[in-house]
Amino acid sequence: MIQFELSDDQKQIQALARSFVRDNVIPVAAQHDREETYPATVVEAAHAVGLLNVSVPESVGGLGLSMLDEALIGEEFGYGCMGIYTILMASELGIMPLLLAATQEQQERFLGPLVEGPRLAAFALSEPNNGSDAGGLRTRAVFDGDEIVISGTKTWISNGGLADFNVVFASFEPALKHKGTVAVVVEKDRPGLSTNKLHGKLGQRASPTYEMFFDDVRVPVSNMLGEKGDGFKIAMRTLDKTRIPVAAGAVGVLRRALDESRKYANEREAFGRTIAQFQAIQFKLANMKIALETARLQTWYAAWLADTGRPHAEAAAIAKAYASDSAFDAAQEAINVFGGYGYMNEYPVEKLMRDVKLNQIFEGTNEIQRVVIARHVLQ
Amino acid sequence: MILIVTTASGGTLPKSARELVSVARELASGAQVAAAVVGPEAAAAEMANYVPQVYALTSDALQPLRAEALTAAVQQVAAAAGANTVIMAANRLGQSVAPRVAVRLNAALLEDVIQVSGTAGAYEAVRYSYLSRVTETVRTVGGDATVITVKPNVFAVAEPQPGGAVTAHAPQLDASASRVSVGQRSAASGGRVKLEEASVVVAGGRGLGSADAFTALVEPMADVLNAGVASTRAVVDAGWRPYAEQVGQTGKSVAPELYIALGISGAVQHLSGMNRSKVIVAVNKDADAPIFRIVDYGIVGDVAQVAPALTAALKEAKGS
């Protein structure tokens, strides 16, 4: 039997996220986008109602929400502002390696504090010369007694300079490639760690993105997740899950593109009638709707697979690639519906396109998603 | 027998009382109409120009007026008059007293009606629901009597039919009628025409920018038009204006000849309180504001400039 109904809890989570976004995110989204500023008050408010770091397990004081719950929240935030959602999403991304590989002691030490205040986690994988090729890491981890010494540079790290901790992926033995990598939790205040906020992003400008410099940063070996050699595996298993919220955020953008287009089409008149009466516009709306329904279904399906412990890498890749590609198309078509106004930042649709462009790129480009999917197809 | 219940707090009959007379006459079709008038003798005498039988409720026990005391009094007058139908205005007092009376008389309640027909035991009424977005027809299917509240400013004001008799009625009230003690009272906007009775309403919203701007832009226009002043919930929430001026789901419901909305975006909760106005005018800088979907005339522009210009133009038109 297939059950498509959300549980009462999930409906409540969705309703809460929806009203939160309506009251706290939408009114400030354009301003943070324009000024490229960090929405501290939104993050504080999200923490106050419990929408921040929702995946932290109950055993360390969190809510332990499922991936489907996260997808519901992601769609609502994506509807309001994909950039602001990336702050929350990237924090969950920083938490995920600990859910997969941390000991109870590590979870208590690192995740416990995340529920006590508006605090963030981050995930530091990408490097200046190395994006999706996680096996070719240049950041080095040298084991020195009971310490690990990290050196190198990471970039495109969402939340990196703000987060309480980053999960840093580094190589202790480049010759071993994937098997020579580790995942290490590096707290914000470790000597030798410095960060630089990147400016000039096309979209998602409310989300702070960092370069991070590790200049012989020492952390205890007890900060390592799993075993020596687990780094790559932890990173891949993390991304197999966290692509689902990326998809969910894109679904939100898609829904917004459709809503804004529908509203505008019903109001704007040309040739003596509303443009909604023209088939050229109707087809655009219909295509957005087709994409919305299918993208959401695939996202929820991937989340359900992940929540029920089934293989989900392929489904998550499909969801991420399809939702972000079709959200980009929808945002782009929304600009066409708005005509010249769509090109102006006074109207909300050009931001949708700029923002969701990033969903096609981060957490594995959509080309990489297709590599993953093809691998499953050919298996 | 149809019993009209009205108060005359200012000493004279409110406009709604004569609207109730119209409703009662329409429903009576030969049956008797009586009225209970709470207030001074003079108001009861005035009512005798409209209905054949008037019960004057002049008792001090009804001042200040409390819902429970009025409920008891209405029940007694209804019994004395042999009324099977009680009608009241759907103002705040009526909305609170009518349900109580309905419970006491084991009556069906028709609330806030804009049309009503039929005879006792089988009335059919038209009213609004879903924040005034739906018009529905409701009929009574049970109860020993019917209590009806009538939406103000919908029915025509009745013409006099002098010659009615006035009977004094002293209600027998038990302790429960006075257990609510009334402290400080404050009346709304002094001097200005009552919002519910105004034929022109000038309303201001958050788009005016500040309490001072509200005063500076709305009040002069209301003065020129002898209009009531109304506010949106956002304005009241911000503390710019008193609740008594609020129009919408949580405030008053008005249907004047002319409603001028200044700096109001038009949330559905506000629209539900004014969307039956005969002519709606809006001034707002946002061309996409929902208010423009229900206007007869709209000006897209800065209200700080348009409102004074409009006030001046209205003044000139009124003067000529």
Added chain:
Amino acid sequence: MKLITVLKQVPDAEARIRAGAAGVDLDGVTFVIDGMDEYGVEEAIRLREAGNEVEIVALALGPARYEEAIRTALALGADRAVHIETDVDLDPISQARVLAQVVQQEGADMVLVGGKQADWDSAALGPALAEVLGWPHSDWTTKLELAAGSVTVEHDTDDGHESLSMPLPAVITTQQGLNEPRYPTLPNIMKAKRKELAKRALDEFGAGAGLTQITSQQIQTRERLGKVIEGDAASAAAELVRLLQSEAKVL
């Protein structure tokens, strides 16, 4: 003391309402706890936060879908809930007779109920409940203070507002201005599922078929001219006045 907050679940104010031959069609509409009732829930929570020993019971009469609104009230801070589950559309007077029985069984000290329902546009439930119970009542309440055995309120009247004080038990109808309702937090939403939600059947209360019946419903439409007047402030104002005089004839 025991507080009962009466809840309705209504279409979201922003939801688009449709009507068919069978009346209003609520299929696919988003439902929310009636905003007017939410003020009552919030006020009850605030009375507890102010240090009063209170038990808050959410009470609702309506179809199965109401459970969501009830869960919201539990997530906001109600301790437990009673749901009289029925698909019968009872009129407010008949509803009051049913709800009053639960209020009496619970031995409540105060009932909080929204001032006007966003679906039926009815303001009758609060006063009718007070009458069935034989309790005093404050309508359109904007401020509430508890004292020993009594409550002092401010409420709106037709002419302005006034303060009232009345002995408990009492019925308070709530409205905007009383407080600013909070969100349910996610942790409280999760905890709410462990709170008691008792189901009762309408048959238990001897309710009849009701006193009124809705026979038809249509979406209210009114043709509007929808004219947008162009020009600078002075010329637009002059044109508007001309139209009000010569076309609309309302000046």
